[in-house]
Amino acid sequence: MYKKILEKYEPKKENLISILHDVQDSNEQNYISDDAVWEISQYLNITPSHIHGVISFYSMFSFKPRGKNVIRLCESPPCFLRGSENILAKLRQLLGIKIGETTEDGLFTLELTACLGVCGNAPVMMINEDVFGDLTEKRVEQIIENIRRRAK
């Protein structure tokens, strides 16, 4: 199932994290399934438990299915000082979910992240690979609305 991805890499253990990124990104639900872990372990000739260990160590990897759009709100101090808490409250209200949860329509997962390094435009969030800065409650509403509209 993941043959195409695996073949891009030499079967060396050092490529594990790169492979995990690709596998997760290729998955509709943004996660790494048990089947994938098994396939990778066969290809790299390492134990599934090692792979589990690595996945659980890095916060960007997930065992659980997630939404199409993973929202990562920056929780570091520069964003906090500029009101990321209000943004979090707004996001939770708009999406009707808590941190770590996924909306029922499978469109969004809400997560927190360490510093995104865009502190000059705090508060900031990242949706998949796009960064949104200078967030206000109104701007957040528009962004979520846009994604919802495009999904329809």
Add this chain to the structure above:
Amino acid sequence: MSLKRTDVLLCCGSGCVSAGALKLKEKLLQEIVKRGLSDEINIIETGCMGPCDYGPVMMVYPEGVFYKKVALTDVEELVEEHFMKGRPIKRLMVQESEEVYPTKKEIPFYQLQEKVALKNCGLINPEKIEEYIATGGYEALGKVLTEMKPADVIQIIKDSGLRGRGGAGFPTAMKWKFVYDQKNDEKYVICNGDEGDPGAFMDRSLLEGDPHKILEGMMIAAYAVGAKKGFFYIRAEYPLAIKRIKIAIEQSKKYGFLGEAIFDSDFAFDAEVRTGAGAFVCGEETALIASLEGKRGHPVLKPPYPAISGLWNKPTLVNNVETLANLSAIIINGADWFSKMGTETSKGTKVFALTGDLNNTGLVEVPMGITLKDLIYKVGGGISEGKKFKAVQLGGPSGGCLMDEHLSVQIDYESLQQKGAMMGSGGVIVMDDSNCMVNVAKFFLEFSVEESCGKCTPCRVGLREMYLILDRITKGEGKPEDLDKLEKLGKTVKELSLCGLGQSAPNPVLSTIRYFRKEYEEHIFNKRCEAKVCPDLVHFLIDKDKCLGCGLCAQKCPAKCIIGSREEKYEIVQTDCVKCSTCVEVCPVNVIEKLSGQFDASPKQEFKKYADLYE
């Protein structure tokens, strides 16, 4: 490409992109095509120009006009007035108290800056190697490979006094010498781009804005220590930086800067990009190496240092992005040129990321030795919203907080350390007087608790214990012995942790206790938070004499704890209040006040107020 008459440099650093720079570019292109100006005007994406607060920013050459906060709705006017008719738009220029600053040269933000590492950032297209070459790029590599021996390169760097820009400030040449001295055919160079400190984004900006400079720096370092292979380890939170470095590597291969017999020498080199996956501790070099090997990013005991036994147990040089960014300039301009800048012990310049309650946030590069005051007030433009300066946090979660009496401190590695802060990677978070220092310390500690990899017990358990104490203090449940306990625990964690994370994580707490002890004591003994931040140590009061009785606050109160009527006016049932501030925001006549301290049911407070009055 044929010559055009106008170059529009559009900042596409992550800051400006997050503020909408890409949409702006699209709209500009549309407008230019619409008016048939495609043959005359170039739109060029550049890296970070610095003042992120102004984003999206752009510069229009040949005049060099600097525009800030350009909105989509400004595009038509911009093209019509400036690009067509040559009349720059004043409204979009930087202005401060009636003064208009048309070009970068005049803007106060840039005045005290001295750009070495950031020299090309914001001036060239980072995805075009030719533009880097035009600025003198790869000349240093050519010089090193055709005219110098590895030992000469190390000597120049040693004479320049360059120290590692990633945090600890270890002399770069000494690190190189360790690797150079190893007799081994297989050595590696790693560029540490796992910039995890909250509030730090200089490495991201460098990688995004001038990737070839970092690559050239890596190759110079590799030649000096005898490595043939390099890795860029970049955190996954920086997709644009990853993309730009990958492009740089490809272009560099095409031009033959990477590969065999570079500049007809014996030197061969290849570079690759690897990404992290969200783990702060991987910025520590041994953890980073573990991660590169495809493992959990646990740090290991040093020695042996990576210089002796690093990646796959081979001698490995790990250098920070900004360190590498300084190398080509030192080779070209000489050690003296570099060491003339800065202080006795800290040479050259340093890139800082200014954030927090400042007028000008953004990325700046200043000579070492500048005072905190100049950095905050002259470059940073002072505290925003006319508030008062309270504290500055330097060096991220490993650093410390300094206060107003330290504003005259010169910024160099030693002075900061002496005061209980550190240079760190260069994050500068400025806080005004609406911040509670206990809460700030708690916040930084929470970060370290979450990012502790869990290997060492003092770090894993000790930091959590410290966090719980701080949490209690902010809730008004602090005990008299808490401060001693925090200090003792902090020292223990520092002494008994294996890696830099644990060794420095207690710093924000220890430095705030050192400089803001009174504020802690207020929380513990008087149950008051002067900054009115800690919810359990504030309360809300409605001034019944002035209340209109409109009932809006009662309607909006999520806890339904405001009662009353038009006739009797409203009051808050203090025991049920959740301290959300909603009532303060909705009150049309602003008669609800947030007060420091817990609500005291006895009328003592009121009486005292009057007693004072009649004294």
Add this chain to the structure above:
Amino acid sequence: MKTLEELRKIREKAQNEMKMRNSESRVKVVVGMGTSGIALGARDVMKAILDEVSNRKLTDVLVTQTGEKGLSSMEPVVDVIEKGKPKITYGNVTPENARKIVVEHIVNGKVVSDLVVATKND
């Protein structure tokens, strides 16, 4: 990449394309691009100048534009400004004599007097 000379050649070429971002230039050429200027062919004049400047690899010449100058009867109008010399204004410029201005005035330093409509000291 084999030699430093090879690198320097690439650099020279690249610098030529980026010279606009260097505020140090010897000569500034300003083309009037108001509505009437454009209507009378200022855009082609501009293109001719750019083409000539780029073909001759003149690295110290800046070409820029300005709005209406109130000389409608003489459009297209081109200013040539050199540091320390009076500003020369040419009128009724065609693409052909625009090239001539570049060659004669900017390269050889001889003002094309039959096209001059104004000379002004700063």
